Amino acid sequence: MAFEISSEQEMIRLMARDFAKKELEPHASEWDRQGIFPIEAIKKMGELGLLGMMVPTELGGSGAGAVAYSLALQEIAYACASSAVTMSVANLSTDPLLKFGNRQQKEKWLTGLAEGALLGAFALTEPGAGSDPGSMTTTAVLKKDKYIINGTKVFITHGQYADVVNLIARTGQEKGTKGLSAFIVEKGTPGFKIGTKEEKMGLRASNTVELVFEDCEIPAKNLLGNPGEGFKVAMRALDSGRIGIASQATGIARACLDEAISYTKQRRQFGKSISSFEAIQFMIADAATQIEAATWLTLAAADRKDRGLKFTREASMAKLFASETANSSAYMALQVHGGYGYIKDYKVERLYRDARATTIYEGTSEIQRIVIAREVIKE
Numbered sequence: 001m002a003f004e005i006s007s008e009q010e011m012i013r014l015m016a017r018d019f020a021k022k023e024l025e026p027h028a029s030e031w032d033r034q035g036i037f038p039i040e041a042i043k044k045m046g047e048l049g050l051l052g053m054m055v056p057t058e059l060g061g062s063g064a065g066a067v068a069y070s071l072a073l074q075e076i077a078y079a080c081a082s083s084a085v086t087m088s089v090a091n092l093s094t095d096p097l098l099k100f101g102n103r104q105q106k107e108k109w110l111t112g113l114a115e116g117a118l119l120g121a122f123a124l125t126e127p128g129a130g131s132d133p134g135s136m137t138t139t140a141v142l143k144k145d146k147y148i149i150n151g152t153k154v155f156i157t158h159g160q161y162a163d164v165v166n167l168i169a170r171t172g173q174e175k176g177t178k179g180l181s182a183f184i185v186e187k188g189t190p191g192f193k194i195g196t197k198e199e200k201m202g203l204r205a206s207n208t209v210e211l212v213f214e215d216c217e218i219p220a221k222n223l224l225g226n227p228g229e230g231f232k233v234a235m236r237a238l239d240s241g242r243i244g245i246a247s248q249a250t251g252i253a254r255a256c257l258d259e260a261i262s263y264t265k266q267r268r269q270f271g272k273s274i275s276s277f278e279a280i281q282f283m284i285a286d287a288a289t290q291i292e293a294a295t296w297l298t299l300a301a302a303d304r305k306d307r308g309l310k311f312t313r314e315a316s317m318a319k320l321f322a323s324e325t326a327n328s329s330a331y332m333a334l335q336v337h338g339g340y341g342y343i344k345d346y347k348v349e350r351l352y353r354d355a356r357a358t359t360i361y362e363g364t365s366e367i368q369r370i371v372i373a374r375e376v377i378k379e
Contacts, residue, residue: 003303009068016072019048020079028080031205032350038205039161042086046116050076051090054240054305055098060111066240066302070247074295077251081354082205084251088244089157093120095237096166096182100225109164109184121162122241123153123185123211124234131367133168133231134176138213140169140183142220147171147183149216152195155361159209160194163187166237167213168230180230184222191216202353239315241362243305246298246318249326249358252351253291256326256333259348260284263337280336287329294322313375320368323358330355 005013023041031038045051053069055061064072069091077084090113097110112118129135138151149169159165165185172179185192195210225233261284264275274280301314330352334341341348359365 003299005067005071009064009071012064012068013071013075015048016050016075017078019044019050020075020083024076024083025079028082028205029344029347029350031080031082033204033344035199035204037086037158037161037207038080038083041083042090042119042158042161043116045076045083045087046090046119049116050087051116051119052094052114053091055094055110055114059098059106059114061094061114066243066305067299070243070298070302073244073247074251074254077248078255080205081248081252081351082203084248085203085206085245085357086158088241088248089122090120092237092241092244093122093162093164093166095240096224096233097184099236100182100229100233104221105184105224113164118163119158119161121156121159121165122237123156123159123165123167124238125155126152127154131364133180133234136168136170136180138167138169140167140171140181142171145220146217147220147223149183149185149191149213149218151213153211153213155198156209156211158207159211160197160207165192165211166224166233168234171227171230174228177231178228180234181227182224182230182233183218184224185213185216185218189216189218200357202350202356204353235312238362239312240305242315242319242368243298243301243311245358245362246294246301246315246322249319249322249355250291250294250298252355252358253287253294253322253326253329256329256348256351256355257284257287257291259346259351260287260333260336263340274336283332283336287325287332290321290325291329294318294325297321313372313379316363316368316371316375319363320365320372323355324365326355326358 049062052061053064057063113120140147140149167183171181191214193212195212198208267274297318301318304311333348
């Protein structure tokens with residue numbers, strides 16, 4: 001794979017970098033400390049077209065494509081990883097409507113999501129169904145012209161603030177994933193409640209909640225695609241979402257590297273800057289190499305998506321490698337800072353906590369290895 005970043009893609013990256021530096025970086029530490037979801041900043045991201053980057057312009061999106069999206073998301077994550085996961089899930093939530101929605105559904109919801117007027121969430125995970133969606137127990141029962149939904153979803157990113165939720169629920173009697181279907185549920189629907197708000201180790205400025213459905217009635221026309229296609233809808237969305245998390249992880253890793261380099265130039269021991277110590281240089285060299293590899297793995301997956309090629313394997317490779325790199329880079333940066341890295345006054349303390357989730361959500365590293373192996377062996 002070989003390609004060059006276009007002038008338009010570079011312009012989008014610089015726009016995102018400028019926004020992140022001015023609107024996110026100065027507040028990220030305080031948002032983290034207080035667990036504040038920066039709704040006004042997210043709205044500004046929507047106004048800039050950052051929440052609908054892969055939606056065509058005729059449907060309200062910026063039509064920038066997956067490569068531009070990845071570049072922009074890296075810049076957002078560099079400044080505030082919490083805002084980056086919100087951006088990632090918002091873009092992910094447009095994918096089911098774009099690929100499986102009918103004209104009326106696109107007009108009603110997709111345009112608003114792409115323009116940032118609406119915020120979308122994605123609800124797949126349940127208390128007993130994480131890596132195994134076939135164990136899902138949330139049900140959607142068809143009665144005349146309505147579906148009655150009952151069940152609980154957990155770990156839903158910005159679920160408390162979402163205007164529409166992409167929901168996967170069981171509609172058939174088939175075991176495993178064959179009986180799952182996809183729906184759109186709107187905020188304010190009777191029987192749709194916000195449950196527990198999670199207090200997390202990291203990404204504390206990203207709202208994470210439980211969603212509870214108790215005899216929640218939605219119109220039958222809110223079904224996305226055909227009955228029984230829910231697993232297909234979810235996996236397609238997660239392929240795209242993994243490009244987002246890989247981009248987030250790469251942005252975090254870059255921030256870790258830059259923080260480490262800056263500190264090593266300032267910190268003096270034994271009469272000289274610690275950046276001159278070979279042990280420190282080796283740590284930085286390894287991190288820089290891994291970040292470069294993560295960047296190109298991620299852009300390779302995004303490029304395949306832009307070209308309309310299958311990208312399941314590439315997205316999983318990017319997500320796996322970039323998320324592991326984010327964690328190793330955070331470890332390196334904190335180690336370089338020594339005791340100061342363990343103090344909240346330093347950015348690396350937040351980066352260390354934020355990086356940890358990237359190997360877990362939207363498919364753990366172990367799940368990514370299963371996906372990669374399956375795709376490689378099949379080929």
